[in-house]
Amino acid sequence: MTDDTGDLVEPGGRLRLFVEDGLNAGDAVALTEGQAHYLRHVMRARSGDTVRLFNGRDGEWRATLDLSGKRRASATPRALARPQQDGPDLWLCFAPIKKTPADFIAQKATELGVSVLKPVLTRRTIVNRVNTGRMRANAIEAAEQSDRLDVPECHDPAALPWLLAAWPAGRALLFCDEAGAPPALEALKAAPRGPWAVLIGPEGGFDAEERAAIRALPQTVPVTLGTRILRADTAALAALAIWQAAQA
Amino acid sequence: MTDDTGDLVEPGGRLRLFVEDGLNAGDAVALTEGQAHYLRHVMRARSGDTVRLFNGRDGEWRATLDLSGKRRASATPRALARPQQDGPDLWLCFAPIKKTPADFIAQKATELGVSVLKPVLTRRTIVNRVNTGRMRANAIEAAEQSDRLDVPECHDPAALPWLLAAWPAGRALLFCDEAGAPPALEALKAAPRGPWAVLIGPEGGFDAEERAAIRALPQTVPVTLGTRILRADTAALAALAIWQAAQA
Numbered sequence: 001m002t003d004d005t006g007d008l009v010e011p012g013g014r015l016r017l018f019v020e021d022g023l024n025a026g027d028a029v030a031l032t033e034g035q036a037h038y039l040r041h042v043m044r045a046r047s048g049d050t051v052r053l054f055n056g057r058d059g060e061w062r063a064t065l066d067l068s069g070k071r072r073a074s075a076t077p078r079a080l081a082r083p084q085q086d087g088p089d090l091w092l093c094f095a096p097i098k099k100t101p102a103d104f105i106a107q108k109a110t111e112l113g114v115s116v117l118k119p120v121l122t123r124r125t126i127v128n129r130v131n132t133g134r135m136r137a138n139a140i141e142a143a144e145q146s147d148r149l150d151v152p153e154c155h156d157p158a159a160l161p162w163l164l165a166a167w168p169a170g171r172a173l174l175f176c177d178e179a180g181a182p183p184a185l186e187a188l189k190a191a192p193r194g195p196w197a198v199l200i201g202p203e204g205g206f207d208a209e210e211r212a213a214i215r216a217l218p219q220t221v222p223v224t225l226g227t228r229i230l231r232a233d234t235a236a237l238a239a240l241a242i243w244q245a246a247q248a
Numbered sequence: 249m250t251d252d253t254g255d256l257v258e259p260g261g262r263l264r265l266f267v268e269d270g271l272n273a274g275d276a277v278a279l280t281e282g283q284a285h286y287l288r289h290v291m292r293a294r295s296g297d298t299v300r301l302f303n304g305r306d307g308e309w310r311a312t313l314d315l316s317g318k319r320r321a322s323a324t325p326r327a328l329a330r331p332q333q334d335g336p337d338l339w340l341c342f343a344p345i346k347k348t349p350a351d352f353i354a355q356k357a358t359e360l361g362v363s364v365l366k367p368v369l370t371r372r373t374i375v376n377r378v379n380t381g382r383m384r385a386n387a388i389e390a391a392e393q394s395d396r397l398d399v400p401e402c403h404d405p406a407a408l409p410w411l412l413a414a415w416p417a418g419r420a421l422l423f424c425d426e427a428g429a430p431p432a433l434e435a436l437k438a439a440p441r442g443p444w445a446v447l448i449g450p451e452g453g454f455d456a457e458e459r460a461a462i463r464a465l466p467q468t469v470p471v472t473l474g475t476r477i478l479r480a481d482t483a484a485l486a487a488l489a490i491w492q493a494a495q496a
Contacts, residue, residue, distance in 0.1 A: 013477060108482050108485075111476060111477075111478050111479060111482045112476075112478075112482065112486065113474070113476055145477065145479070146476045146477045146478065146479075147475075147476055147477045148476060183493065183496035184493055184496075185433075185493040185494065185496065186496075225489075225493075226361070226492055226493075226496060227395075228335075228359060228360075228361055228394045228395055228396060229261060229359075229393065229394045229395045230359050230360075230394065231359060231393070231394075234356050234359045234360065234485070237356075237482070237485050237486070237489065238360065238485070238489035238492075238493075239489075241473075241485065241486035241487075241489040241490055242489055242490060242493045244474055244486075245431065245432055245433040245473075245474075245486075245490045245493070246433065248431040248432075248433065248434075248474060
């Protein structure tokens with residue numbers, strides 16, 4: 001289906017595809033086999049239809065599809081639709097949790113605007129392996145659907161002590177501690193603008209030593225997210241939403 | 249496993265069970281077969297162990313387990329651990345969406361403190377059936393794990409025009425419209441305290457007529473949740489988190 005401007009549309013909006021290559025008017029870009037399959041068999045697209053392309057660097061382009069190859073497909077950028085714009089500099093550092101796949105966190109955090117997804121291994125982390133390739137695939141899909149012009153970087157898991165030891169001097173750390181800290185909004189109002197990160201622990205929380213090490217960082221801003229106990233993934237989404245709202 | 253006070257504990261915290269019956273010191277309460285099974289075979293609990301019970305009316309009680317029956321189990325309240333306290337008067341009115349089971353929304357919204365879960369059928373709602381029994385089961389589980397003292401009411405689906413026609417005079421309606429509205433936090437700061445609801449549309453959004461009808465309600469407070477396009481379930485969670493943070 002196409003809209004009145006000839007763009008292919010999905011139920012959620014215009015069809016947008018993330019590509020790795022540079023985007024320049026007239027230079028055809030190869031699409032992946034997955035993208036070609038989706039265009040052909042789900043979208044029932046045809047050569048000549050218009051898709052939107054973005055790569056995180058060159059803005060969003062309207063591009064003309066070529067589906068004449070047997071399995072492959074390409075698209076040729078025609079006109080810049082939106083110039084590149086960077087989102088907030090906001091990391092999400094999260095302990096992977098057992099019940100909720102990292103897929104879910106990657107998807108929601110991408111919609112909520114994070115720039116970096118950083119899995120963190122803590123003492124009580126039950127999950128030891130994180131499929132970062134799959135995390136990235138989920139982040140790409142969420143970026144395509146949420147009108148972002150970039151995809152969050154997906155980092156390999158790091159152990160908490162290493163993360164803290166290398167913590168950047170100018171990056172504030174929103175630490176969603178359970179009790180005794182000021183409400184998130186109050187703390188954020190008083191805090192400086194600039195690079196931030198949200199840090200979320202595993203199911204069982206951080207242990208006392210980990211907690212002390214996090215609190216010892218001068219960049220740490222401890223907050224509470226309310227009186228109820230939130231699951232780790234809920235806490236991550238709530239913290240990101242509140243951070244975004246406070247910056248708006 | 250029990251903690252130093254003799255309470256059964258799960259990885260997330262103390263074991264809490266929701267029951268329908270009244271809670272009074274010394275009056276045994278029957279547990280469901282599901283609860284009995286969980287206690288016996290997952291928790292490996294024994295008669296004499298302590299669980300916490302709540303029913304949404306009588307506070308949270310420490311209660312002594314009796315697993316001597318063959319399949320059944322009961323628990324006898326011994327001491328009030330926390331008096332009943334009501335959470336915020338906050339409804340979530342949401343159009344059920346296809347990709348995300350209502351389970352997920354029920355779970356997250358319960359953690360984030362809603363008092364009522366109200367599925368709404370709109371013109372672009374693809375899902376027509378909502379399993380409210382299952383929604384309630386998910387809300388109960390989330391209430392048990394999030395330290396709430398009550399379980400949100402789970403209503404049957406209502407068509408949008410009926411919902412709006414019967415909208416309570418004193419209940420403000422947070423309408424997460426896509427564009428042109430003020431940022432959520434700004435609008436919430438200027439808005440009155442009191443009963444609220446968050447209204448979230450389906451995948452494709454509300455149509456123009458529905459949107460006009462919602463905006464025509466004097467109780468409606470239109471807001472925007474930022475520049476990115478959020479999935480309906482992400483928008484619901486973000487709106488609830490921001491509402492809670494603004495009230496804290």
